[in-house]
Amino acid sequence: MTPTPIPTTRITVLGAGFAGLSTVRALRRQDPHAEITLVAPRAELHYLPGIIWIPAGLRRREDLVVPLENFFRRQRVRHVAAEVTGLADGGRTVLTTAGPLANDGLVIATGGRFLKKLPGIEHAITPCEGIAAAERIRDRLRAMLGGTIAVGFAGNPKEPSAVRGGPMFEFLFGIDEQLRREGRRDRFELVFFNPSAEPGARLGPKAVQRLLGEMARRGVRTVLGHKMVRLEADQVVTEGEAFRADLILFMPGMTGNAWFDATELPRSPGGLLQADAQCRVPGFERVVVVGDSGSFPGPDWMPKQAHMADLQARAAATNLLADLAGRPSQATFPVELICIVDAIDHGTLIWRTERRQLMLPPSRLLHWAKRGFERHYLRQYR
Structure with a gap:
């Protein structure tokens, strides 16, 4: 039986990292009218791939912290400056330090945290x-x-x-x-x-x-x-x-966020949120997870990186909007690892999919390609 469409599309996105912001862009491309609320302590993106250049003086803090007010304005996103503390009503209410927030669809993209047991x-x-x-x-x-x-x-x-x-x-x-x-x-x-x-x-x-x-x-x-x-x-x-x-x-x-413990969200053995191949959280209607927060089916080398979050964001946005409209959708994401291992003035490209693997020898061109990608990537948020 086809689900009854929901008349309003109030979508809440948790997190202002790569996963959350990529999902916002994907949602807005597919639905110009959705009411999007993003919850994060600050309206900032910290571009962590660039921190490798801080010790050598190639980057400073101000180069890597991108204010998001203009991006939120362009994308018509309401920002709530708060931390997430839990969920209620099967995910339809997000509990935050600024109070509860109701939603019709939820995107969890709050990243992970490091295991500090050693x-x-x-x-x-x-x-x-x-x-x-x-x-x-x-x-x-x-x-x-x-x-x-x-x-x-x-x-x-x-x-x-x-x-x-x-x-x-x-x-x-x-x-x-x-x-x-x-x-x-x-x-x-x-x-x-x-x-x-x-x-x-x-x-x-x-x-x-x-x-x-x-x-x-x-x-x-x-x-x-x-x-x-x-x-x-x-x-x-x-x-x-x-x-x-x-x-x-x-x-x-890495493991899951501490606030996951205050919910009934299904967890993987390692503490992340269980997700299916469509980024949906099993047992929770119209709740998807993107990026480091999720444990996804696939090869054990599936990367935790911004590129992977971008790929997951597209599938998650497509499926969530379809669920909100009562349409069937089984969009999935490819598993792809791509990185340039940099050494200040030269880099080595590593690319891996489930079918192929490519590695290019170190070159100065790849170092500048990595810097060029940073500039291109951040331009969309400035």
Whole structure:
């Protein structure tokens, strides 16, 4: 039986990151008349892919924080400055620090949070926590006269896709290149550590070998295949080895937002929101999830990156609008990993789909392509 169409289309989008903003654009392209409300603490987009350039001075905070007032005005979006605390009425009411908000359709795009269970993790800087973390790395590097810099990441053992390792390779290679430019590389030891013997396997086997080969070429020591035990103020301890570290950069695995715990939303074993191939949340009518918040069916190398969020946003918007109008829709998204692993003045392209894999050798052109993409991507929000 065809569902009864809903006369009004009040759509609430939770989150002002890549996933939320991409969904807003997709919704507005398909429905010029929908009433869209976006909930986020600030009307700002923080372009986190650019934080890899902060330590070397190629980017500043003001380059990466984009005010969204103009974008919201153009897209006719109402912004509610608040944090989400829960849901009620099967998702039809969003509970926030600014009060309850009713909706006819809901988009959950509040990202994820990092697992901070490793003992001593407070001794490490987690780069992707934001711009402030990258600024701390910049300031620490400036103050250091020498020593050992340890760079590593880990995953969520219950959620294979909930890992963000790409930026750590970029910080590692970027710091190496920066120290060489400054004529200080011989005063530092760089160590890359990971509990897997093949770190970055989600990028593909060829990419792993290329990245490890690049580390060897640059004189980066590797500590691989040993489970993490703890971090200390001046060392990293694994089950196989402990080594000194004067600066530790560590990216743990990801899990779901804390506010998910205050709902009955279905969760994956790793703590993310369960989603089907159409980005719908099972058991919740007219509720979709996009980006890092969701656990989607597909290969275990499915990336957590802005490009993937863009692809999911299109499918989620199409299906949500169809559900609101009482139309059938089974739009899905392709699984595609694409990134340029940058090292300040050159980059390596990695592209992977379920059928193909491509890796281009390092070049200055790819570095400038990454910078050009940033400029193009942010223009739509300025």
